[in-house]
Amino acid sequence: MSPEIVGIIGLFLMMAAMLLLQIPVGFAMGLTGFAGVAWLISFDAALALIGNDLWTTFSSYGLTIIPLFIFMGHICFHSNVNNRLYSCAYTWLGATRGGLAMATVAACAGFAAISGSNTATAATMTSVALPSMRKYGYHPTLITGSIAAGSTLGVVIPPSIVLVVYGIYTGQSIAKLFFGSIIPGLILAALLILTIVVICRRHPAWGPPGEKTSFKEKIISLKGSFEMLLLFGLVMGGLFVGFFTPSEAGAVGSFCALFLSLFRRSLSYEKFLAAINDTLKISSFIIIIIAGAVIFGRFLALTRLPYAIAEWAAALPVAPVFILWVIILVFIVGGAIMDALGLLLITIPIFYPLAVKLNYDPIWFGVLITIVTTMGAITPPVGVNAYVVAGIAKDIPLTTVFKGIAYFLPTYIITIILLEIFPQLILWPASSVH
């Protein structure tokens, strides 16, 4: 049996373990990688591989960026930065038709600039924005659609954990990935807001205007965005000028977030412990997936399957853009049935060499597929953000949430097309990093 065939069998076995036996994604990748190496080389080689690889992965300095950035986001989350951001966005946008939904997306974008998780954003923005939108008689479709779609910005706008994992796994610069994703994130946020404008033009009753605020109130409200601007400026500015490494950026961001929340007295001891607890749990399951992916990646490399696929696809008599859209389609379908991070780590060993072979820039490709996979967080049947929103807004049925989301899905496709036509939107900011 050729190594490539073993690789294909390994891929099917892993999918079967995940889909049919409820084995967590990280465990399934590790198990399949282990079994595959044992089959291809020897059982002893597979044993030695897990001992060495797991320690190397766990003690990697580069991976410490994950708990550090998650900690920064959770300190901000537990010290109610979102509430202050929402209040600021509400003061500026609330008086226009659909303004509260726009404020929700703007606050999501702001929170995304200091947090890399979309479920945390979805949970907190539902609690914060839902009561106000209900108070002003917003339609449930617009309420839930705007919250669920807005919260996906958490993964697109830096610092993003998905981008960090992509960078670590492919050896690409995390700072370049962060800078490359700023403009796409802003485009996506702007298009989401534009979608709200269009929805409210078609259904004016869905988003009635809120109370008007004076210019003075607007200026005063800006202090609600102070922490976000300071932390984002500090982290991204430091990375831009090469003042610190990405892991140190996480440490500096966490330290400053902690300092600011203590200074504001917005973080009680219980919330501080909750921030640590959440950070540890989320980091541990992310790093288990990465460790599993490392073992699985070693197995795939031994089979040479990724290179064989890359060679085969590159030789096809079709334009590279066609193959790219096939990859995008796989990510859209895959994202609809499983978590973005897991999907990314399963598919990167296959698709990354292929993208490189097709001469796509690795930074551009990373940002593009991050946007594609994040769509999965709001598309049925998995759509984790939709479940989070429906779980909190208990009287709104899940079908209404998905209906609301459907209005926002074209914005992702438009963003992807724009990034394909104008790759410089990603590459120019990325190349300016020192």
Add this chain to the structure above:
Amino acid sequence: MKNNSFRNFLIRFQQFKLLLAGISLLLMVIIGFANVVCRNLWQPLKGSFELIGYLGAITIALSLGSAQLEKKHIIVDIITRKYSPGWRRLTSTIGHFCGALFFSLAAWQTWLWGDTIRQAGETSETLHMVFYPFIYLTAFGFAFLALVLVSDLGLSLKKIPAEHTETS
């Protein structure tokens, strides 16, 4: 009953481990921040990168059981959610058994790796400190995760459902 007390022991022990992991996380933050300040004002803190790496290893290793205890690991349940209760119990039993086996092997092999490093007298590159205790702690983290999976296996066999949560 026995499984319940074993489970309770695991939960209590995990809380203690989380406390240590939390301290390790805070140390990472402090060392990382201090290194940036010292490097730009004076000179870098010697060995801060390797210390942060080792602390990162034990932070994660000591947290490993908590995600499993709270069923936070990412699973794809698009098919399994349609299983009958009996079939679901069977598949989760197989899944927990495979997981327990894998992490037992991981603990054993990581421990052996620690032994190799200890016996070779290997020290870290910059600080020249022994680092095998960190490897042993990581092995211990895997062993604890394997124990949690054994406990889950016991629950599956006793027909007590264990629901997973999908998170990102």
